[in-house]
Every structure is written in C-alpha cells, then in structure tokens.
Amino acid sequence: MAKRAVLLLAHGTPATVDEIPEYLRNVVSGRPMPQHVVEEIQHRYSLIGEPKGHSPLTELTMEQAELLRAELARAGVDVPVYLGMRNWRPYIADVVKQMRADGIEEAAVVCLAPQNSRTSVGLYRRAVLAEAGGMRFDFLEGWAGEPLLADAFAERLRVAVLRFSSETSEPVHVLFTAHSVPVRTVEAAAPGGDAEGKPIHWPTAKPGAEAVADPYSVEAKLTARLVAERVPEVAAWSFAFQSQGASGGPWIGPSVEETLDGLAAQGVKAVILQPIGFLCDHVEILYDIDIAFREHAAKLGMRLERPESLNGSPILAQVLAKLSLEGVARLASAQG
Template sequence: MPDMFPGTSLRPYDAVLLVSFGGPEGPDDVLPFLRRVADGRAIPESRLEEVSRHYLAFGGVSPINSRNRALVSSLRAELDRRGVDTPIVWGNRNWHPFLDEALLGLAGRGARRILMLPTSAYACYSGCRQYREDVEGALRRIGWTPPPVVERTRVYFDSPGFLEANVQAIVESFLRLASAGADLDRIDLALVTHSIPLAMERGSGEPDRPETRYTAQHEALARVLVPEAARRLGLRRIRYGLVFCSRSGPPHAPWLEPDVNEYLGRLAASGAQAVCCAPIGFVSDHMEVVYDLDVEAKATADGLGLSYDRAATAGTHPAFVRSLADLMLERAAVARGEALDAPPASITDIGPWHEECRPGACLEREGDVRVEAGRGRTACTSSGPAA
C-alpha cells in the first residue's frame, strides 16, 4: 500500500503524544488499576474482583502496554523512513506511564504544540472526548503554564490501513478454520467491539448526524470490510453480525447488545458450524481481547460445538502504521494552513471525519452540556486547560 499522504514534516508540532488506556504490569497493580478505571462509575467492588481474576490468569499483566511499546517503535521507524524526526512520547490514562509523566517530559523539552494520537479508532465519549478531557486534567495537575496546544488526529476507523489490516486478519482466520475442517462458505463472522452504554451511543459521533454514531461507524466499516474479505476468499458472501463485549457498567444501565456469547448461542441454534471472531473495535490486544474472546468466547463456542478462531487486531500491521503516519502528516499540513492536494482518505460511505471535531460531538450522554474548555475550543478540538 503506497503512502496516502506524501508530506515529510510534522511542523508545527513539537512532539507526538500516543495516548492509550493503560494496563497493569503485575499482580499488585491489578486492583489499583481497576479501581482507577472504575472511579466514579458506581461499579461494585465484587465486579472489580471478578475482573481482576481475568488479569491474574495472565500473571496480572495486560498485553496492552507491550503492544503500545511495539506501536511506538513501528511509528518511529515509519516516520524515520519518511525523514520525520519529531519525537513520539507515550502516556496512559489509567496506568504507568501516566499522561502526567509523559507531559512533564514534554514540558522539560519545551514543547508548545503537541499532536495527540489516541489508540482508539472510533468516535464516542470514551474513545474521543474522554481522551481529551484526561489530557486537560493532566495539564492542570502538573501546572503547565501557559499550557501548550494539544490537537488530535482525526479518528481512523475509516483509514485504508485499518481496513487492510482487518481484512487480512479475517481472511487468515477463515483459512485457519478451513484447514481445521470447516467448510469455507459456512463460516460465520462476528465483528466484535467494546460495548458502551446506550446513553453514550446516543451522544456519540457528530451532533444531528445519526449516521456517525458509534455503531454506525462500525457498520460503515463492515459494509466495505466484509465484501472485500469475501472477494479475497472467493466467496459470494459472508454472513456476519456486529456484536459487543466487555460490558462493565452498573447492572441497571442498558448497554449495547448482543453480547458476543449470546450471539454465539444464536449461531449454534441456527445450525452454524464455525465462527471467526474479528475484534475490529480494538486497535491492539487488550484484556478484553485475550480474555473475553480468547478465553470466554472460545469456551462458549466449544460448549456449543462451534469451531472457533479469533482474528488478529490491527496492531503493528505495516499498512495500519502507514495510515497512522499519513493521518499525522495530514493533520500537520492542516495546522500549517496548507491546502490538501486530495480529499482526506476514507474508505467508508460516511466520509472522512473532520480534522477538528464539531462542538457537541462525542458526549457522555445525549444532550450533555459541557463547558467549552481551553483556548476557547472544546475538549473535542484542541486542548489546553481552562484559565
């Protein structure tokens, strides 16, 4: 796949800040990490203890931090290939290295304008606005005055590289199932993403554009991804469904459904023989992938007599890394006031996201009213803490 954006400079940005969720790196980290994630969300301690056992089954180590180290390394190599020497720093919202630590390092380097790249491909409160709010909170805590400008890349679920990485992963998963004895044309596809509360779903995407909501973003990707995977496999069609995992809120609050395990039950009842679970909602392996899909969903499938395989996440797939570099260079060109030679790349029918999210986008719940913070702009455009 060729470079979609041929720029060679990230000016005016002094640094790239990769912002991720974070995860524990040992057994003693697990409950403190989970309590930090759940702070203010009315999640019972019993639920946190239950989830802690998922981590402890893997030695108390989430895969996400090692995946982020690999992503930083791959992005560095890709930017070096293009002659871009802008530093890349990594900070987490919920565990070490915390955003505060990363931003203190950038303050020491004298950074004044920072490009944020979240490890979340989709636009909703927890995947977009909350990242910006957490950066603003970190800037306030460390007392960086005057604050820098922090701007993010646009969301990238619709980038060519994210599509390519997921298509290849699905094709490879189907072929593994076929080599194990499944009929290629009778394999079902479950496209898996993280569930969110229905209230957050209604506040997601751009205001007054229901076709940009969180689920609609996934469906737009699926309309391109599934036919392309079928074409490469020589199939007329693939039966698929969009399903959800990792519900974590209070029991009384409605979240997006169906749960992946419920969906597997439906497939078995319909006479399905084999299923590929493709975690298109995740950029890389999280505990939600390696436990919820590799352990829990696989056990459900085994109990139902379904052949099961989990497709890889985009991770450090070369095409995905190139698309992220393209997005960073594109954002820098816009920040410099340059006209783009071509429209921003997007493989879906809802078009590319705005470089700066519109006010009122990605609310925690529909109708939520928030103070527009930082340099007169919202946490969903460019950020610095409010004066």
C-alpha cells in the same frame, strides 16, 4: 517555526494482578467499585498472558509507538513521538507535562481507539487539555473509516478465514466486535444514519431537544463493513458488542453471547470472531474471546477462532504515520 510532536493516546493497563485495584479506580474516575467486580477482573487477568497474570497491552502499545517512530524516520520526518495512557503509566497528564518541559508547542494527537466515543476519545481529550497550558493540538477525533486501518484488519482476517476454511467443512461466519459502552453514552442522539445509511432511531431522545450524537456505534459498524468488503472469502458476517460492564446501568448490544446463540439456532457451526475496536492484545481479547466466548460457543456445538491481533502490524504503523503526518501538516498550515 513551532516545535511540533506527535502524541499517541491509549487506554493503558497494569502488568500484574496486584495492580488491578489501582487501575480500576482510574477507569471509573475514583468511584467505588464492588469488591466482587475487582476480584472477578483479577481472576480473569490471572488466566492470561505469558507468564500467567500478565497483560501485554502496555508493552504492545509502546511497541506500536516505536514502529511509528521508525515509520516517520523512513519518511524523513524528524518529529518526536510521545505516548500517554489514560488509566495507567505513563499517564496522559505526566506525558503532556513532559512535552511542555521539552519545549513542544504543538502536537498532532492520535488516539489508539479508532472509533470515537465520549467514553474513550472524549476522556483522552479532556486529560490532554487539562494539562495543555499554551500548547496547541490537532486532535483527531476518529479514524474508523481510514482505508489503511481496514487493510490492516483485512490482512489478518484473510489469513484466518483461509486457514479455518481448510480445517472445517462448515461455512465460516465472521463476527466482528467492538467494546460495548453504556447506553447513556449514545441514547441522547440526534437523527442520523448507520453504516449502511439506514436511519437510526434513539427512542429516549426528546422530540425537538438539541442532542449530540455519540458516533461510536456507527463508526464501529463502519469499520466492520470496510473490513468485510476487503475479504471476498467472507460469505456472511454480523456484528456484536463485547465485554459489557458489570455496573453502571445497561450497555449497548447485541452482546456476543446472544449473537452466538442466534447463529447456533441458524445452524452455524464455525465462527471467526474479529474485534475491530482493539489494536492489540489485552484482557478483552485474551480472556473474553479466547476463553469465555470460545467456551460459550463450544457449549452451543460451535467452533470459534479469531485472527491474530494487529499488535506490530506494519500496515498499522503505516496508517499511524499517515494520520500523524496529516495532523502535523494541518498544524503547519494553520501557522502559515
């Protein structure tokens, strides 16, 4: 029988401000990064974390891997769990090499980015395959529609909605978000439908040309809808893309800022923002949401709060175990 394992893949970030330049070179695959962009990101990192200037993403991701190991052990499954990061240590390439050295022949691969995009999952996959050698993989492309994922986010959201509703006399609007991606990632897409089944039109796709759709935008909105359906206390909700990049051309929207502007014009005074594209705290939550978006909302006369991030959510550990075991079972079946 083949020796199997589970491989988790994630974004990864450094722990300190001084490591930001090296990290950013990894993010942009070595392309030059304007110095003012580097300094701005260093500034944002300096304002977050405990102590200040510390991003908890890598530690939280490692904790999620440990929770998965415990969940698999409770299920009586003796499968090692590895964790590789694209942009920081432990790097995916180094982890896959270690797996080969450990004699691993097959692995179920789960990305800690539920919504599939060429800019995340696609790059993770490329990094795995570059070091695969003769290893075989069951690579989960995306799990945006997994019910347990929606349950995990809904559990956090319900607590926040009930608390916020009791503190304000205003109706609470929920704004779901996911990280934006460059327009070029999704613009050449085949006809399809959005999360509500409505047609998607991609104006830059040439008629009759063969194109491959990036499913990210559709999958992000699908996760948001599934979460909203599980929290009946949510009377109204909308969706926006956050944290658009500072370089590389246009990024998909609408942005959070313009969405908040529109909600304020409608008279909305209280907003809960839940980022359903992120599984743990990091700079795009601790700075972009907790500082920048909250300040933007305050200038509009709005109060903005967010639910606790999933981080060590037991339901998240359960869904990771479910996805991992399904991948291992597919590998066993293929061998069978």
